Amino acid sequence: xxxxxxxxxGGQTETKLRIIRQGxxxxxxxxxxxxxxxxxxxLAAAIGYAANISEAGFDVVSIGTTGLTKxxxxxxxxxxxxxxxxxxxxxxxxxxxxxYLGALGDRPGAVVAAGTGVVTLAVSARTTARVDGWGYxxxxxxxxxxxxxxxxxxxxxxHDGRGPQTSLSGAVRDRWPDLxxxxxxxxxxxxxxxxxxxxxxxxxRCAATDPVAARICDLAGRELAxxxxxxxxxxxxxxxxxxxxxxxxxxxxxxxxxxxFTAELALQIPGAxxxxxxxxxxxxxxxxxxxxxxxxxxxxxxSV
Amino acid sequence: xxxxxxxxxGGQTETKLRIIRQGxxxxxxxxxxxxxxxxxxxLAAAIGYAANISEAGFDVVSIGTTGLTKxxxxxxxxxxxxxxxxxxxxxxxxxxxxxYLGALGDRPGAVVAAGTGVVTLAVSARTTARVDGWGYxxxxxxxxxxxxxxxxxxxxxxHDGRGPQTSLSGAVRDRWPDLxxxxxxxxxxxxxxxxxxxxxxxxxRCAATDPVAARICDLAGRELAxxxxxxxxxxxxxxxxxxxxxxxxxxxxxxxxxxxFTAELALQIPGAxxxxxxxxxxxxxxxxxxxxxxxxxxxxxxSV
Numbered sequence: 001x002x003x004x005x006x007x008x009x010g011g012q013t014e015t016k017l018r019i020i021r022q023g024x025x026x027x028x029x030x031x032x033x034x035x036x037x038x039x040x041x042x043l044a045a046a047i048g049y050a051a052n053i054s055e056a057g058f059d060v061v062s063i064g065t066t067g068l069t070k071x072x073x074x075x076x077x078x079x080x081x082x083x084x085x086x087x088x089x090x091x092x093x094x095x096x097x098x099x100y101l102g103a104l105g106d107r108p109g110a111v112v113a114a115g116t117g118v119v120t121l122a123v124s125a126r127t128t129a130r131v132d133g134w135g136y137x138x139x140x141x142x143x144x145x146x147x148x149x150x151x152x153x154x155x156x157x158x159h160d161g162r163g164p165q166t167s168l169s170g171a172v173r174d175r176w177p178d179l180x181x182x183x184x185x186x187x188x189x190x191x192x193x194x195x196x197x198x199x200x201x202x203x204x205r206c207a208a209t210d211p212v213a214a215r216i217c218d219l220a221g222r223e224l225a226x227x228x229x230x231x232x233x234x235x236x237x238x239x240x241x242x243x244x245x246x247x248x249x250x251x252x253x254x255x256x257x258x259x260x261f262t263a264e265l266a267l268q269i270p271g272a273x274x275x276x277x278x279x280x281x282x283x284x285x286x287x288x289x290x291x292x293x294x295x296x297x298x299x300x301x302x303s304v
Numbered sequence: 305x306x307x308x309x310x311x312x313x314g315g316q317t318e319t320k321l322r323i324i325r326q327g328x329x330x331x332x333x334x335x336x337x338x339x340x341x342x343x344x345x346x347l348a349a350a351i352g353y354a355a356n357i358s359e360a361g362f363d364v365v366s367i368g369t370t371g372l373t374k375x376x377x378x379x380x381x382x383x384x385x386x387x388x389x390x391x392x393x394x395x396x397x398x399x400x401x402x403x404y405l406g407a408l409g410d411r412p413g414a415v416v417a418a419g420t421g422v423v424t425l426a427v428s429a430r431t432t433a434r435v436d437g438w439g440y441x442x443x444x445x446x447x448x449x450x451x452x453x454x455x456x457x458x459x460x461x462x463h464d465g466r467g468p469q470t471s472l473s474g475a476v477r478d479r480w481p482d483l484x485x486x487x488x489x490x491x492x493x494x495x496x497x498x499x500x501x502x503x504x505x506x507x508x509r510c511a512a513t514d515p516v517a518a519r520i521c522d523l524a525g526r527e528l529a530x531x532x533x534x535x536x537x538x539x540x541x542x543x544x545x546x547x548x549x550x551x552x553x554x555x556x557x558x559x560x561x562x563x564x565f566t567a568e569l570a571l572q573i574p575g576a577x578x579x580x581x582x583x584x585x586x587x588x589x590x591x592x593x594x595x596x597x598x599x600x601x602x603x604x605x606x607s608v
Contacts, residue, residue, distance in 0.1 A: 070482065131464045137500060138456040138457055138490065139457060153443060162531060182442065183442045186439070187339065187440075188339075231465075234465050
């Protein structure tokens with residue numbers, strides 16, 4: 001067993017840290033990872049901060065993070081940025097790996113993590129497949145950002161006569177009383193990604209009574225299920241006995257999205273079995289160091 | 305007749321200026337309008353620049369520009385930012401007005417201007433209707449940005465197994481050899497809007513042989529036609545005898561987009577008649593000051 005362990009879950013909104021020291025567990029939060037800047041220096045700063053408040057280094061530091069480029073996927077390079085003694089061992093992975101481990105542990109299956117963005121990862125006995133997670137411009141189909149963008153577009157189509165009226169207009173007007181000025185203010189907002197994503201919740205809230213919102217939820221659920229089904233197929237689990245699928249993230253708290261997801265997944269992979277996530281990303285990151293040598297997720301974790 | 309006239313067409317990519325002085329016409333370009341900053345000071349700077357190189361003020365300054373908020377739609381406020389004598393008269397309007405006047409002059413009809421973004425304006429004898437032009441997040445359906453985003457999404461869907469293979473992947477790989485890193489580099493690019501829009505041209509280029517590209521062009525053409533038809537309906541021109549529709553901008557140079565536009569428009573407004581634009585935005589801006597008093601576009605032009 002490790003004596004002292006630092007676990008870091010680097011997200012876009014906030015970075016969660018967990019320190020485990022002789023059975024004592026403490027958790028705290030730091031600002032999110034800036035994905036438009038190099039990520040490793042930000043992680044090094046978080047480790048330094050944790051070591052300072054602990055007044056000691058760590059036997060093991062395990063990190064799952066957003067925004068890691070391939071060049072940065074290198075635990076050795078991160079280690080070189082640390083002061084001596086801060087970390088004896090270091091494990092570094094994309095947050096799709098930590099989401100997976102948190103939800104399903106070392107078992108096969110597929111995990112869909114849908115918040116502001118979305119990424120799906122499937123793991124079989126021998127291989128892994130990542131589907132989507134390509135960001136708000138090139139991908140993230142079915143994410144909160146995606147739903148919010150569809151909502152804003154639907155509101156403007158209702159406004160200019162191209163589309164049906166929708167109760168989503170109320171929420172958009174609450175923020176921008178003059179709809180025709182909304183896009184100018186939105187485009188100038190430094191936090192526009194999260195502003196757009198915030199309307200995803202509104203879409204779920206309106207879905208029970210508004211056909212436009214219901215349609216967006218339906219499409220989102222189907223996109224997410226298609227991603228899960230594709231990942232299961234690519235890892236050879238489509239025909240296996242009841243492959244496990246776990247759903248994470250705020251998007252799935254919408255009943256209509258969840259219903260559409262379940263229906264579409266059953267259509268594409270009839271045997272798929274929805275399972276409750278066992279834990280969160282931090283729980284998953286704790287497992288990174290202890291994976292069996294031949295586990296396929298090992299190849300997605302850089303260790304030193 | 306005016307002795308000296310300054311005409312400014314403020315675009316996102318560049319600002320075009322035309323100086324007319326006793327029959328002599330000269331044109332030049334300045335950097336584009338920064339739509340995330342107040343627009344009037346940028347226009348004042350452009351007027352100051354033109355007055356300096358002309359070594360004289362202007363009898364009339366006419367401006368059509370992108371990015372104008374409602375609060376800024378005020379020729380008096382712009383006049384107040386100028387040194388005395390720079391402009392005796394000032395006309396200020398949204399670039400949809402200048403596009404319209406350039407293409408159809410003071411006649412009724414509808415004009416669709418589709419470049420990086422898209423805006424449609426219809427004008428009848430009594431009223432006007434603007435459709436779309438709500439920017440790359442909330443609108444601009446069928447624009448080059450919209451086509452480029454669809455292309456990037458299709459390429460990533462081909463890459464991760466959710467969608468069919470497409471020859472669009474070649475162009476995206478030319479820019480980002482590692483597709484999985486593309487979104488990180490794109491999101492960090494300061495000029496990401498124009499980068500995404502640049503793929504719109506690629507979609508048109510591939511449409512003759514690639515079904516995925518052809519489908520994007522088809523959808524774009526139908527979105528643009530739906531906007532034109534909606535604008536004609538809102539101005540009461542749907543049932544009139546052969547309402548004129550003019551198309552402007554790079555998107556319409558794609559044969560497949562144009563064909564889909566023509567087919568969908570004929571379906572929605574059977575009598576609509578496609579006409580060649582008479583001139584460009586600068587030509588339209590020249591007409592702003594001379595419109596009849598009761599022309600419906602007058603209400604969209606701020607004059608002082």
